[in-house]
Amino acid sequence: MKTPVLNEVHKRSGAKIAEFAGWMLPIDYGSAIKEINAVRTAVGLFDVSHMGRLFVKGPGALEALQKLLTNDLSKLIDGGGQYTLMCNPSGGVIDDLIIFRRGEDDFYVVVNASNLEKDKEWIIKHLPESVILTDKSPETALIAVQGPAAIDLLVKTGLTAASETKRFHMVTGQVAGRDVLATRTGYTGEDGFEIACKNEDAEAIWTTLISEGEEFGVAPCGLAARDVLRTEACLPLYGHEIDDTITPVEAGLMRWVNLDKGEFIGREPIAKMLDEGLKRKLIGILMEGRVPPRAEDKVVSSAGEGVVTSGTFSPTLGCGIAMAYLPSGVEEGQQVDVIIHGKPRPGTLKNVPLYSRKKK
Amino acid sequence: MYPDDVKYTESHEWVRVADGLATIGITDYAQEELGDIVNVELPEPGTVVRAHEAFGSVDSVKAVSDLLSPVTGEVVEVNEDLEGSPELINQEPYGTGWLIIVRMDDTSELNELMDSEAYERFVEAE
Numbered sequence: 001m002k003t004p005v006l007n008e009v010h011k012r013s014g015a016k017i018a019e020f021a022g023w024m025l026p027i028d029y030g031s032a033i034k035e036i037n038a039v040r041t042a043v044g045l046f047d048v049s050h051m052g053r054l055f056v057k058g059p060g061a062l063e064a065l066q067k068l069l070t071n072d073l074s075k076l077i078d079g080g081g082q083y084t085l086m087c088n089p090s091g092g093v094i095d096d097l098i099i100f101r102r103g104e105d106d107f108y109v110v111v112n113a114s115n116l117e118k119d120k121e122w123i124i125k126h127l128p129e130s131v132i133l134t135d136k137s138p139e140t141a142l143i144a145v146q147g148p149a150a151i152d153l154l155v156k157t158g159l160t161a162a163s164e165t166k167r168f169h170m171v172t173g174q175v176a177g178r179d180v181l182a183t184r185t186g187y188t189g190e191d192g193f194e195i196a197c198k199n200e201d202a203e204a205i206w207t208t209l210i211s212e213g214e215e216f217g218v219a220p221c222g223l224a225a226r227d228v229l230r231t232e233a234c235l236p237l238y239g240h241e242i243d244d245t246i247t248p249v250e251a252g253l254m255r256w257v258n259l260d261k262g263e264f265i266g267r268e269p270i271a272k273m274l275d276e277g278l279k280r281k282l283i284g285i286l287m288e289g290r291v292p293p294r295a296e297d298k299v300v301s302s303a304g305e306g307v308v309t310s311g312t313f314s315p316t317l318g319c320g321i322a323m324a325y326l327p328s329g330v331e332e333g334q335q336v337d338v339i340i341h342g343k344p345r346p347g348t349l350k351n352v353p354l355y356s357r358k359k360k
Numbered sequence: 361m362y363p364d365d366v367k368y369t370e371s372h373e374w375v376r377v378a379d380g381l382a383t384i385g386i387t388d389y390a391q392e393e394l395g396d397i398v399n400v401e402l403p404e405p406g407t408v409v410r411a412h413e414a415f416g417s418v419d420s421v422k423a424v425s426d427l428l429s430p431v432t433g434e435v436v437e438v439n440e441d442l443e444g445s446p447e448l449i450n451q452e453p454y455g456t457g458w459l460i461i462v463r464m465d466d467t468s469e470l471n472e473l474m475d476s477e478a479y480e481r482f483v484e485a486e
């Protein structure tokens with residue numbers, strides 16, 4: 001079992017630790033609800049060092065990655081990034097990831113912890129000899145700073161370019177006097193950054209963000225809060241909303257698939273599915289009352305049955321919420337029953353996202 | 361550390377008995393392990409619950425857990441405050457966070473339960 005470099009720091013902060021994707025990680029620091037509220041109204045810190053950080057570089061990198069990924073990588077300028085999917089030949093999702101262009105044929109890629117080894121193998125298999133993949137995950141840490149006060153906190157602690165950096169762009173700079181590679185991305189539905197640093201700098205950065213963040217109401221946040229936040233914002237989680245049997249069409253992720261950019265793995269089955277129409281689609285559910293649906297609960301709709309992929313109680317919305325795959329005939333506003341603990345419980349369909357932040 | 365006016369189950373419920381009425385809740389250890397409780401499902405008054413069987417469930421942020429009854433009998437009262445404020449279980453597990461009151465059929469069932477010292481040893485061994 002792997003432990004993050006900040007493990008001792010988390011333990012000192014009273015974290016409850018449990019296993020996730022082969023890692024021992026903080027689940028909460030006492031109260032997941034308080035952590036969720038901190039991210040929605042102030043700022044939260046997440047240690048997401050378990051995620052994979054890869055560098056793909058060398059002549060032909062752009063061309064090779066264009067064939068592996070669904071989004072159009074040629075649109076990126078230096079410093080720009082995009083959410084994208086890596087699909088198998090059947091159109092199923094191998095992983096969802098974020099990729100940034102550092103320069104010509106030079107990319108920074110952040111992938112899911114649970115898929116890191118699979119992704120590396122698949123990417124390397126499709127790279128020409130001139131392109132080198134380097135896995136920097138073991139020697140670096142990744143800290144997510146998320147919430148409406150995230151930018152102010154980062155500017156205060158040294159990342160002066162934070163406020164001018166566009167969404168999904170990356171910037172190099174310093175936090176707490178240590179070098180970082182920061183990207184304006186996240187997995188919470190709030191504004192913020194994800195900051196990569198050397199392992200030996202992680203503790204100084206984390207503790208500085210905590211102490212300097214006091215005036216903003218900063219809270220260290222665990223995986224429980226992270227899962228609720230991303231479910232409220234309806235951001236997909238690999239193994240739940242997407243996996244290697246679900247296509248981006250079904251998952252409602254076609255915004256990040258460019259069928260016109262040329263050939264890529266999975267293009268044909270995706271285009272075919274788009275032509276033929278969908279059998280199932282991903283949609284949100286707002287429950288009456290607090291009862292939280294859970295993954296794999298059955299959903300009964302007027303168009304037929306479906307299944308919950310992620311569900312929880314939403315402190316932000318004050319009710320149970322879920323994402324579910326349902327027959328494609330269903331529409332927003334329709335009533336459904338979710339079978340929770342053997343009992344049908346009423347809910348209303350709502351198109352995703354269930355929560356979106358008010359943009360300034 | 362654990363109150364000695366209640367008895368304990370191995371599944372981390374407590375029961376406090378007065379005049380044949382058993383008030384049931386979950387222990388401080390249980391609420392700590394579960395983390396923030398966001399929803400509680402309880403039976404209606406009049407329902408018969410049985411010792412060692414599920415009478416309801418609690419949802420934490422991450423998961424749902426069954427509640428097992430320490431005793432057999434009829435539910436005479438349910439803590440209705442929990443419907444809007446399940447966090448009372450986290451705040452006062454032995455007080456305002458109680459779950460149900462049961463009129464016991466057989467008080468000898470209490471003999472199977474642990475006292476606070478035995479429960480403390482049990483929790484340390486977990």
